[in-house]
Amino acid sequence: xxxxxxxxxxxxxxxxxxxxxxxxxxxxxxxxxxxxxxxxxxxxxxxxxxxxxxxxxxxxxxxxxxxxxxxxxxxxxxxxxxxxxxxxxxxxxxxxxxxxxxxxxxxxxxxxxxxxxxxxxxxxxxxxxxxxxxxxxxxxxxxxxxxxxxxxxxxxxxxxxxxxxxxx
Numbered sequence: 001x002x003x004x005x006x007x008x009x010x011x012x013x014x015x016x017x018x019x020x021x022x023x024x025x026x027x028x029x030x031x032x033x034x035x036x037x038x039x040x041x042x043x044x045x046x047x048x049x050x051x052x053x054x055x056x057x058x059x060x061x062x063x064x065x066x067x068x069x070x071x072x073x074x075x076x077x078x079x080x081x082x083x084x085x086x087x088x089x090x091x092x093x094x095x096x097x098x099x100x101x102x103x104x105x106x107x108x109x110x111x112x113x114x115x116x117x118x119x120x121x122x123x124x125x126x127x128x129x130x131x132x133x134x135x136x137x138x139x140x141x142x143x144x145x146x147x148x149x150x151x152x153x154x155x156x157x158x159x160x161x162x163x164x165x166x167x168x
Contacts, residue, residue, distance in 0.1 A: 018079025025070030032064035089123040096120030108159035109148075113140035 016022050036057055045051025073079070096116040103112035117136035121127055147153045 016074050017077060018074040019082040020080045021070045021074035021077075023082050025067040025074060028067030028070065029064050032060040032067060035063075036060035088125075092123035093120055104159070105156065106159045106161040108156040109140065109144055110157050111159065113143055 039053045039056035039060065042053025042056070043051035044053045044057070096119040099119055100112050100116035103115060107115075114133070114136035117139060118132045121132040121135070144157055147155050148157055
């Protein structure tokens with residue numbers, strides 16, 4: 001009897017039945033609004049001759065529609081409550097992106113890839129050095145093969161800082 005009473009007292013009494021879905025929906029709408037605003041200055045064109053602003057604004061609208069869907073889900077379906085979150089995840093993920101952008105030109109993809117991936121995997125509480133190093137080396141090799149060899153993009157594999165040590 002006490003289990004039924006305690007589970008009913010944990011339900012949210014208001015309109016929102018899943019605050020986690022509500023938070024995710026509001027976040028997606030905010031991100032979509034930012035990207036839509038950033039693409040406003042770009043010409044749209046038409047469906048026959050698409051301009052550079054059509055794709056980012058279309059994607060922003062689809063992202064916002066997903067956010068609205070999540071908000072509606074939060075109203076009509078029971079779901080988990082919004083929990084406290086730590087800054088560990090966002091710090092390491094954003095830090096990995098910043099590290100990649102700082103290292104790609106000076107050290108090249110061979111260094112920037114593994115360093116940023118290893119730093120990004122530290123966001124998990126289940127981080128293991130050995131798995132991270134193996135994962136980052138394999139994924140960097142795939143990136144070099146795809147972007148440098150197959151697509152022939154001008155991405156430096158060995159950056160300007162490392163060229164004296166690797167003259168090939």
